[in-house]
Amino acid sequence: MPQIFKIPESVLVVIYTPALDVLLIRRTDGDPAAPAFWQSVTGSKDGLQESFAHTAMREVQEETGIDCGPGSPLEGQLQDWHLENVFNIYPRWLHRYAPGVLRNTEHLFSLKVSAPRFVTLNPREHTAWQWLPWREAAQACYSASNAEAILMLPRFIGQNF
Numbered sequence: 011m012p013q014i015f016k017i018p019e020s021v022l023v024v025i026y027t028p029a030l031d032v033l034l035i036r037r038t039d040g041d042p043a044a045p046a047f048w049q050s051v052t053g054s055k056d057g058l059q060e061s062f063a064h065t066a067m068r069e070v071q072e073e074t075g076i077d078c079g080p081g082s083p084l085e086g087q088l089q090d091w092h093l094e095n096v097f098n099i100y101p102r103w104l105h106r107y108a109p110g111v112l113r114n115t116e117h118l119f120s121l122k123v124s125a126p127r128f129v130t131l132n133p134r135e136h137t138a139w140q141w142l143p144w145r146e147a148a149q150a151c152y153s154a155s156n157a158e159a160i161l162m163l164p165r166f167i168g169q170n171f
Contacts, residue, residue: 011116012122014022014107015106015111016057016106017054017056017057018054018056018099018107018111018113018115019058019062019075019114019115019117020052020053020054020055020061020065020114020115020116020117021051021052021066021068021069021116021117021118021119021122021136022050022051022052022095022116022117022118022119022155022156022159023050023051023069023070023088023119023120023162024032024050024118024119024120024121024159024163025050025051025074025120025121025123026075026120026121026122026123026163026167027122027123027124027125027126027141028122028124030144030145030163030164031141031142031144031145031147032048032050032125032141032142032143032148032160032163033050033051033074033126033137033139033141034048034049034138034139034140034141034142034146034147034150034151035048035049035050035051035129035136035139036048036049036137036138036139037039037049037071037072037130037136037137038133038134038135038136038137044157046150046152047152048113048140048147048150048151049151049152049156050151050156050159050160051066051069051070051073051074051154052069052116052156053065053068053069053072053073054114055078056068059084062117062119063077063090063119063156064089064091065117066119066121068077068119070088072123072132073131073132073135073136074129074130074131074139075107075129075130076121076123076127077123078121078128080138083122084121084122087121087122087123087142087152088119088120088121089120089121090117090118090119090157091118091119091120091121091166093117093118094115094116094117094118095115095116095118095155095159096111096113096114096115096116097112097114097116097155098112098131099111099112099113101116101119103163105123115122116155120161120163121166122131122167126141128171144160144161144163145161147160148160148161151158170171
């Protein structure tokens with residue numbers, strides 16, 4: 011059976027409350043040298059034709075159990091920031107991509123929820139979750155691009171902090 015490679019196009023979704031508490035989830039396969047690999051929801055497209063918005067909705071559902079798709083109470087709360095990060099793929103994950111693929115393009119979104127809530131994690135991907143005030147959440151992130159996105163959150167949602 012041929013190997014199926016990840017598509018080097020992904021999403022980052024910062025899930026937040028009106029008080030700017032941000033949801034972080036801890037990866038199961040994070041850097042063993044790091045104290046904890048905390049991040050926002052992330053994930054790659056399942057197919058080249060899948061839109062970034064659909065990828066974002068799917069990944070939020072898969073990683074947290076939160077439904078923000080059409081017909082859900084959170085429909086319309088997913089905001090496309092129309093920003094992308096292009097970064098080198100961590101060497102320990104290069105085997106997931108086709109030979110020669112070294113960089114990933116990550117499209118940024120945010121999702122507003124009314125209050126911190128219980129989330130349902132996929133235990134193959136994540137081991138824990140926490141809601142933190144936005145500045146603390148940015149400090150807790152392993153990824154610099156994730157931390158930067160959280161620090162931009164007030165500007166993208168029109169709040170002055």
